[in-house]
Amino acid sequence: MTTSGELVSPLDGIVLDRASPVPLYYQVAQYLERAIESGALSPGSRFENEIQLADRLGLSRPTMRRAMQHLVDKGLLVRRRGIGTRVVSPTVRRSLELTSLHDDLSRDGQRPGTKLLSLSEVPATAKVALALGLPAGAQVVEIVRLRSAMDQPIAKMTNHLPLGLIDLTATNLERQGLYEVIRSSGIRLHSATQVIGARVASAAEARLLGETRGAAVLTMQRTTYDDSGAVIEYGNHIYAASRYSFQLSLLAG
Amino acid sequence: MTTSGELVSPLDGIVLDRASPVPLYYQVAQYLERAIESGALSPGSRFENEIQLADRLGLSRPTMRRAMQHLVDKGLLVRRRGIGTRVVSPTVRRSLELTSLHDDLSRDGQRPGTKLLSLSEVPATAKVALALGLPAGAQVVEIVRLRSAMDQPIAKMTNHLPLGLIDLTATNLERQGLYEVIRSSGIRLHSATQVIGARVASAAEARLLGETRGAAVLTMQRTTYDDSGAVIEYGNHIYAASRYSFQLSLLAG
């Protein structure tokens, strides 16, 4: 443990493997990240300058800089010319641990579960066809799932995918989650856009989610793209607002 | 205009200014970004390799790489080893133009407006004190604003800030927006965390936002941090869900 503001040499225990396929800058970045998360480097502790750090490891300065820049981009380090490099405060760090393309449910002891309600091939509605960039009425895969936490229903998730892109079966969907199935079929995800809104639940939705009549639900539509710009998946989801909210963090830029 | 897949040399008109304080890699990145956004580089067009591009501009390869990496991080370019560099499709690009720390309203012809309802010094409630890291009952600045679009109310925004951090006046708040005031007072923003939820509007909220009784509202709490980990601002906002939704884009990684 170090005290705040102290000058530290944060790389004492590291062993670099120059034969590894993992890049050196990444080995260093991961080591630093673990040291920061574990609290071995306390908030506000100041690093030695990058040239000394590079020398200690027998690395060139650009390689050392790249490792540190990786952590700056992640929000874990702050660097200022003429001043030095410092670790951001743990409050901020915790707030940055959220957010991803995936669900935020699987933290804590929430016992998350997903039940596959249906997996079928259906003609695309106008909205789905538009989102997937297909002609109206084209056949698409439809997945309907019920997400729960602590054995209570949380969300109804409906996804549509183009036919033939991915080999979806009930078994791998129940084991892996949709995004893992997509990735493991060799598709390179690029980006996604989400629209988050709210409305009052319909009677059927309220029943399914265990809410009372007139309750508010969060709605989310997501379109996911691959490297080539093709639409991989369109999702339309509703969440029980009394038991679920979206958490996300943003880095200033 | 180029055709899809064509090999292009995307730097023909660029003039570099080596005397400028703007870094060379950034001048190149900005030129490329403008060329992409303007459509001069069409979707899927493939770049010359980075060594040739660097040579054309009299730059070293690392500098050219840095410019391109900047656009990869922004989601505008995709690079693959052994293949080359390509411009992402315009559909994906448009979807990436959203998202920021700020409101998404100021696009299109939405005539956005903000009315300052109150600016005062109040004792912090328990929740506000916790968020700002102050003792309960400490004095804080409270701002309440009504956001509108096309002369219809959209959101009620309530912000609390520590005393003395920023010189807030009614005039500069109405001119500039809260975040601009914060930045121009020399504070380096680092990150923010948001929680987005939904609930049914209270009678008073429905009246203020022009909604009917029982309507759903979107809720958002945001905590904003500076470089040193101090809390700069805590916001608690409600949005008329029938006329507003959050749009955001995510890059895979």
Place this chain on the structure above:
DNA sequence: CAGTGGTCTAGACCACACC
């Protein structure tokens, strides 16, 4: 002034994709 990070150069070798 001395110390820090920010930028830039001119090479080298390697891993991967396609032919």
Place this chain on the structure above:
DNA sequence: GTGTGGTCTAGACCACTGT
């Protein structure tokens, strides 16, 4: 093979901060 991007080196000079 050939061509691509990915990694790494060993220097250099500059801009900003605080003494």
